[in-house]
Amino acid sequence: MSGLELAVAAGLLALSLLAVVRAPTLPLVFVAVGATELGHWFALLAVGLALGAHSLMVSIVALAAAALFLTPAIRAWRAAPALRQKLRDAFGSSDPIFRWRDLFRWPIWHRARGERVVIEGPGGPLAMEFYAMRSAARAPVVLLVHGGGWMAGDSRELTGWNTWLATRGYAVAVVDYRLVPTGVWPAQRDDVLAVIAHLRANADRFGIDPDRIVLFGRSAGGQIASAIAATGGHPWLRGCVCLYAPFDMEFAYEHGSDEDVLRSRWLLRCYLGGTPVQKPAHYREASAYFTIRAGAPPFLLLHGPGDELVWFPQSARFAERLVELGVPHVLLSLPWARHAFDYNLHGPGGQALAAALAAFLDHTCGSGERPLAPGLGSG
Secondary structure, eight states: OHHHHHHHHHHHHHHHHHHSSSSOOOOOOOOHHHHHHHHHHHHHHHHHHHHHHHHHHHHHHHHHHHHHHHHHHHHHHHHHHHHHHHHHHHHHHHSSSOOOOHHSSOOOOOOOOOOOEEEEETTTEOOOEEEEOOSOOEEEEEEEEEOSSTTSSOOOTOOOOOHHHTTTOEEEEEEEEOHHHHHHOTTTHHHHHHHHHHHHHHHHHHHEEEEEEEEEEEHHHHHHHHHHHHHHHTOOOOOOOOOOOOOHHHHHHHHOTSTHHHHHHHHHHHTTTOTTTTHHHHHHHHOOHHOOOOOOOOOEEEEEETTTOOOOOHHHHHHHHHHHTTBBBEEEEEETTTTTGGSSSSSSHHHHHHHHHHHHHHHHSTTOOOOBTTTTTTT
């Protein structure tokens, strides 16, 4: 029995290391998300093993694993006061960023289904999922652009967040934009704009306010959303939320490699149709860092410095650019967070996102909004 116990304890310890060190391969990146955002549950398992172990060695190894699994939650708890103050400074109020008791609410991953809507898009049939809590009032719209490295993902990604938004009074539309290799930039941007045009033209049918739309993109979706929002000129666009997104495609290519975790340069060549030398216009048009203009809507950026897939300087450099132009924004640097930190709505990353989203959306789409100070919360 002690041999089996030791093997389980050693396995938990190996897994817990991914809560504190960078994952070296793409599969381990996603395992690391579980170790980070569900680590508190694994910590309970490790403590239970330690208490029931038949040898001191097993107890020591299991307790070491428990301590490492709890590291992300402890870092989130320590960072929470400063993060909440940043949201208060920007929006006037904020829900708590972190609650220990909420960590142990059952994780929400349910694949709720919205209304499937298919329209004629620029490249053929274009689908979206639509979620809304119907009421007499016209609902503001959160148009969500999924992640997946431009080659994967769909509108049923992390649907728990869609339901969460709908219960707060927001209509949610999630776009199934064209993926590589079928779609090369700017196909993705054009698909998102086509869905927005359809929603606004059919506002009565969907029960939405066509002049209160917020873009919300994860990873690759954040790049698409930010590229649309950056140029301004859309009076209906109230804001843009970007999670762990790349904003400078030239920077990504320069610092990427065909041998890194994502095969970044190869991926960018597929997405943008070539290298920066071959397709300079595509790289620039797809980069909010270059296209951002004074007068663009407010931005909410969330990113973790330990992100293995999208380098944190992408968000930090973009925030600096927003400061230069006086574009209202808040950047929340989450010290424990990895790529896809919003996987578990009740995890450390999920709690931070929920508080930030609630404050940002209430501010930009609510009736009592006030101007967001340019540059507030950057860095």
